[in-house]
Amino acid sequence: MPLVHMGDMLRHAHRHRYAVGAFDLVELSFLEAIVAGAEACAAPVILSLAESHFEHYDFELAMAATVAAARRARVPVAIHLDHGASLESAVRGIALGCNGVMVDASHEPFEENVRRTRAVVEMAHACGVPVEGELGYVAGVEGEDAEKHPGEVVYTAPEEAAEFVRQTGVDFLAVSIGTVHGRLRGEPRLDLERLAAIDEALGLPLVIHGGTGLGDAQFRAIIERGVTKINYYTALADAAAASIRARAAEDPRAGYTGLMRDVRRAIRDEVERCIRLWGSAGRAAAVLAEARPWREIEHVILWNTDAGEERAAAAMAEGREKLARIPGVRHVRTGTAVDADARYRYCWLIGFSSVAARDHYRDHPVHVAYADGTFRPMAGDRVRVDYALD
Numbered sequence: 001m002p003l004v005h006m007g008d009m010l011r012h013a014h015r016h017r018y019a020v021g022a023f024d025l026v027e028l029s030f031l032e033a034i035v036a037g038a039e040a041c042a043a044p045v046i047l048s049l050a051e052s053h054f055e056h057y058d059f060e061l062a063m064a065a066t067v068a069a070a071r072r073a074r075v076p077v078a079i080h081l082d083h084g085a086s087l088e089s090a091v092r093g094i095a096l097g098c099n100g101v102m103v104d105a106s107h108e109p110f111e112e113n114v115r116r117t118r119a120v121v122e123m124a125h126a127c128g129v130p131v132e133g134e135l136g137y138v139a140g141v142e143g144e145d146a147e148k149h150p151g152e153v154v155y156t157a158p159e160e161a162a163e164f165v166r167q168t169g170v171d172f173l174a175v176s177i178g179t180v181h182g183r184l185r186g187e188p189r190l191d192l193e194r195l196a197a198i199d200e201a202l203g204l205p206l207v208i209h210g211g212t213g214l215g216d217a218q219f220r221a222i223i224e225r226g227v228t229k230i231n232y233y234t235a236l237a238d239a240a241a242a243s244i245r246a247r248a249a250e251d252p253r254a255g256y257t258g259l260m261r262d263v264r265r266a267i268r269d270e271v272e273r274c275i276r277l278w279g280s281a282g283r284a285a286a287v288l289a290e291a292r293p294w295r296e297i298e299h300v301i302l303w304n305t306d307a308g309e310e311r312a313a314a315a316m317a318e319g320r321e322k323l324a325r326i327p328g329v330r331h332v333r334t335g336t337a338v339d340a341d342a343r344y345r346y347c348w349l350i351g352f353s354s355v356a357a358r359d360h361y362r363d364h365p366v367h368v369a370y371a372d373g374t375f376r377p378m379a380g381d382r383v384r385v386d387y388a389l390d
């Protein structure tokens with residue numbers, strides 16, 4: 001069970017002063033290369049999916065593959081929604097299998113950032129999912145030239161950061177100390193004193209966005225000062241693109257698979273370089289020993305009714321539609337027994353992201369109204385058991 005609590009993973013990194021790579025993926029080659037790179041280094045890793053990239057792929061389909069990859073990985077993995085734009089994005093990310101979410105309202109004034117972040121924290125914590133907020137503004141766009149999107153970098157102020165954490169309850173904080181998203185000319189100038197002061201004031205895992213372009217010594221310096229999650233994308237995308245260009249030059253008649261032949265290797269090499277540099281190589285066993293496995297819950301109800309097939313089908317359709325929207329619900333499935341003599345004719349299989357999510361669901365007004373108004377009156381004969389899935 002290599003999917004683990006992201007909070008436990010990052011607290012381990014924070015205590016031992018190393019950083020876990022949060023690599024953004026935009027398609028299957030990235031996913032395979034990131035997991036393979038982490039496995040080759042025996043390192044914990046965060047599979048990160050940025051909302052700003054959703055125009056390039058289908059988030060739901062990518063999440064199905066990401067969850068499958070995490071489950072079969074030999075290293076501890078967390079799945080993170082990167083740069084979530086809204087409460088709805090965070091709910092959707094959790095429903096699809098993210099066990100960490102970022103809410104990025106860093107472009108908003110302090111009060112509005114607090115308000116939006118706190119709303120996500122309340123929802124996500126009720127589902128047992130930790131939250132990353134951002135204070136200060138990291139300019140630029142992942143995968144593009146930084147100077148094309150100059151923006152105004154707003155540095156994070158240590159006192160304000162402490163107040164932000166206090167008011168929002170975030171588990172991790174992304175800070176702005178001079179990095180930018182995207183491709184840079186030369187190394188950025190980092191305000192390391194500021195970072196040290198933030199680390200001192202907060203004592204919780206800090207996150208750096210815009211990892212591409214930092215020099216080796218800069219990485220070491222930020223990790224010494226409390227950075228435990230490094231977001232990284234552009235350099236992986238550039239390695240992939242360089243590999244495709246090289247293949248096209250080598251074989252101008254190459255088809256799609258021919259052009260893509262070396263992409264996974266190129267991404268993986270860069271992932272491994274980062275993992276070794278950031279100190280997470282060789283930490284997988286220690287993290288697995290300490291971090292709680294992320295265990296999803298299956299809520300199983302077997303039931304009968306005297307109301308007839310048609311009303312049972314209508315009730316199940318209503319439940320599938322309403323209950324799936326409750327935060328922390330991963331799926332709502334219903335079924336009818338294959339054999340006519342089955343002890344119970346109908347079933348519900350409702351997946352939750354965690355026990356906390358199951359508890360939250362029980363008292364949620366949408367569930368209470370549906371259960372008391374529609375389901376329970378017609379399903380007197382029923383059994384219910386909740387299973388923590390292995």
Ligand code: 13P
Pocket residue numbers: 024050082083141142143180181182183208209210211212231232233234235
């Ligand atoms: P880079 O693309 O600059 O590495 O930044 C990635 C990032 O911060 C994603 O959130």
